[in-house]
Structures are given as structure tokens and as C-alpha cells.
Amino acid sequence: MTASSRYRIAVAGAGLLGRLLAWQLLRDGHAVTLYDAGDLDTPPAAAWAAAGMVAPLAETVVGERCVYAMGRVALERWPQWLTELAAPQLWHQQGSLVVAHPQDENELTQFRRDLDDAIGEPGGYRALDAAGVQALEPGLTGFRQGLFLAAEAHLDNRELLGRLLAAIRELGGECHAHAPVEARPGEIETDAGRRAFDLVLDCRGHGARPRHPTLRGVRGETLHVHTDEVALSRPVRLMHPRYQLYVVPKPGGRFVIGATSIESEDRSPISLQSSLELASALTTLSPAFAEARILEQGVNLRPAFRDNLPHVTREDGLIGANGLFRHGYLLAPAVVDHVLAEIRGEGQRPFAAVLSAAAPQESLS
Ligand SMILES: Cc1cc2nc3c(=O)[nH]c(=O)nc-3n(C[C@H](O)[C@H](O)[C@H](O)COP(=O)(O)OP(=O)(O)OC[C@H]3O[C@@H](n4cnc5c(N)ncnc54)[C@H](O)[C@@H]3O)c2cc1C
Numbered sequence: 001m002t003a004s005s006r007y008r009i010a011v012a013g014a015g016l017l018g019r020l021l022a023w024q025l026l027r028d029g030h031a032v033t034l035y036d037a038g039d040l041d042t043p044p045a046a047a048w049a050a051a052g053m054v055a056p057l058a059e060t061v062v063g064e065r066c067v068y069a070m071g072r073v074a075l076e077r078w079p080q081w082l083t084e085l086a087a088p089q090l091w092h093q094q095g096s097l098v099v100a101h102p103q104d105e106n107e108l109t110q111f112r113r114d115l116d117d118a119i120g121e122p123g124g125y126r127a128l129d130a131a132g133v134q135a136l137e138p139g140l141t142g143f144r145q146g147l148f149l150a151a152e153a154h155l156d157n158r159e160l161l162g163r164l165l166a167a168i169r170e171l172g173g174e175c176h177a178h179a180p181v182e183a184r185p186g187e188i189e190t191d192a193g194r195r196a197f198d199l200v201l202d203c204r205g206h207g208a209r210p211r212h213p214t215l216r217g218v219r220g221e222t223l224h225v226h227t228d229e230v231a232l233s234r235p236v237r238l239m240h241p242r243y244q245l246y247v248v249p250k251p252g253g254r255f256v257i258g259a260t261s262i263e264s265e266d267r268s269p270i271s272l273q274s275s276l277e278l279a280s281a282l283t284t285l286s287p288a289f290a291e292a293r294i295l296e297q298g299v300n301l302r303p304a305f306r307d308n309l310p311h312v313t314r315e316d317g318l319i320g321a322n323g324l325f326r327h328g329y330l331l332a333p334a335v336v337d338h339v340l341a342e343i344r345g346e347g348q349r350p351f352a353a354v355l356s357a358a359a360p361q362e363s364l365s
Contacts, residue, residue, distance in 0.1 A: 006030055007198040012183040015045030016328050017321050018203035019164040020336045026171035034173055037180035037207060040165055046205055049300035051248040051256045052157030052329055053235050054078060055096055057149045059327050060118040064309060066354045067327055070334035077333035078155060085163045093153040097136055099146040100239040107239035108145055125149045139230045139286050154235050154248055186317030202320035205303040214359055215322060217265040217301030221274045222258035227292035238281055245281040257282050270297040302326050305359040310335050312355045
């Protein structure tokens, strides 16, 4: 494909990758048709359930080194994209804070060691004492130590998804809700029949499993609460021997508390145990959370390949992008750059060594 051609492109899946790619391709002048199995305003996507953290340092502790490199792209690209969407206020780069209760401080020490090992050099964070924690987040009490990861960010992901949809519609994108599809080379199949396209992009997240036997879903449960009693300026992670919790502030006094990570494709409602653990850990961050109102209990599946890395697959007339696992907002800019370079026929494809590599196959034994 060349940069000057105008193509009829179908995007299957209006989650994070699907919306970003549809928006960019419309801006490139292509005719884009977007399909989602669910509602477009409150999509059943992992992207809707997510907390929206863009945390290259903290995520590298649990991920691969390339996650850090791709995450640095995200820190540049998101503010630029949000400005282009006339929504720069959805981007918050006030860093993130990692804390542990006094009895669990060895967890914080271990996190710091893991961070040094993952990044390959000490730095990227500032060690805080009790006064330092209080100065950053006066709403937190009883913490003697913390780590401040100054470069990290978060975004208002649900508002972002709404902005992307509005931009896609303004640019003339054709959008179909409640339209589960099969994505095939040069063709989309719906209940209504088949439709030909020059190119199909498969961005169905866990819904693409029939095409990718090695793709799995990793269950994540969250609580959404509202309170005016606590104010946080940035995501806070609580290190704990049994579970790790994060709290991410959202507009209007809302907080997302998450998330469990369970090797299960069960989408049924949150378990009582998970709900209790998230809620009780939250109140240990600040007792003022005790009166918060529970707005929502979320469950969704993070799409992951066996190596927990994203992969872009290419056949004639079909590109699949998937496997963003727990780092979708962190990795999407690098994945989108890569797919766009492929469609534009650019020689240089960012992160080709990782993204174009075949996803590891299921062992036959
Ligand atoms: C609880 C939780 C918290 C998270 N927190 C973060 C975070 O803080 N930071 C971060 O970077 N990442 C986070 N993630 C991960 C992130 O949400 C995902 O990696 C990302 O959303 C994956 O993007 P995607 O576009 O591939 O899939 P999705 O966002 O899941 O979108 C896939 C879309 O495809 C649609 N679809 C499925 N099947 C079909 C079909 N047959 N036909 C048409 N449409 C179909 C679905 O309805 C969905 O809308 C979190 C995930 C979870 C579950």
C-alpha cells in the first residue's frame, strides 16, 4: 500500500486499538468502517474496564524490558494525540506513588530492587520518607516510606474512548454497534452477510481468540467508587504480600481500584473475596475511603499471548494487532505507529523485532 492511495478499510473491534487506528486511518484519508460486538458508548472492551495508567517503570517490573521502551513512546504520543483530539485535559502526568505499610516495607524494598534490575540502572524514581509521602499526597496517612515515579502518567480513559468515537464520526467513519464480526482477509462477515474491503484490521482483543488459539484472557476485577472525602493527584500503588492494589483518581471524585489478575476467562461478576480484598486494602490507604460509595464492580479480560507481549500479524488483506495484556494504554501508541507504518508502506516499522515476531505457539506435547 502507498501513502497516497485511498482504501476501504474495516476495523473489527472498537476498543482501544480499533478506535485509535480508525481515527488515524480516517485522518490519512481512508474510508473506514468500524464494527463492535457491543455498545459503542459503554463498550464491553478491556479498554473501558481499564484504569488508564501509563506506567512504564512500574509495569516493567512485571513485564519485559521492551515494555519500558514502548512505554516511553506512549509518554510522548498521548499528550500529542489528546491535543489533536482537543482534550489535553484528559492527560495527567503527575507521576505515580508506590507505598507500603510499615509491616510490609520489605515489599517496597523488593519492588525497588526489581525496578533497578528491570531498567538496568538505578534511577527514574525518588525515595520518599513520611514527610515526602505526605507532601505529595496529604490524603494518605501512616506511610513511613514511598517511591515517587515522576515520569509516569494516567489518562481519563473512558472520556478518551468517547472523544475518539466522536472524532471518528466527525471524519465520516461508518460505525456499527452490536455487530459481532468475523475478520477475514479482505472481508468482514456479519449476521447480515459478507462485505469486501481492501484491508481488514482485526482489533477484537480477546474476541479474536478463534483466530489465535494461543491468545488467552486474564481476568481483571475492579471497584469504582465515589467520594469527596479523599483527594489524590496521581495513581497510588500499595505493595502488599498477598495482593497489590492501585487507586487511580478519575474526574468527579471517582476512583478506580484494581485490579486482580487471575488466569481465567470467566467474565462473571466480581467474587466476594476480590471485592473484600480491594475494599479493605483501599481503606488502609486512607480510612476516609470507608464512606465512599461503590459505583461499579468491573470485570474484563486482558488479551494476552503466551509471552505476554503484543504481536502484529500480517496476511494479504488482513492485519491483526493483539496481546496488549495489562499494558494497553502503555503499549498502544507503539503498536499503532507500527501498524500505520505497515499500511503506509514505510520502510521503518517501530519495534518490528518484537511486534512482527510470531506469537509463541501452544506446545503440542
Ligand atoms: C481491569 C483492567 C485494568 C487495566 N488497566 C490498565 C491500565 O491501567 N493501563 C494499561 O495500559 N492497560 C490496562 N489494562 C489493559 C488494557 O485495557 C488492554 O490491554 C487494552 O484494552 C487492549 O486493547 P484492545 O483494543 O486490544 O482490546 P479491547 O480494549 O478489549 O477491545 C476489543 C473490542 O473488540 C470488540 N469485539 C470482540 N469480539 C468482537 C467481534 N467478534 N466482533 C466485533 N467486535 C468484537 C469488543 O467488544 C471490544 O470493544 C487493563 C485491563 C483490565 C481488564
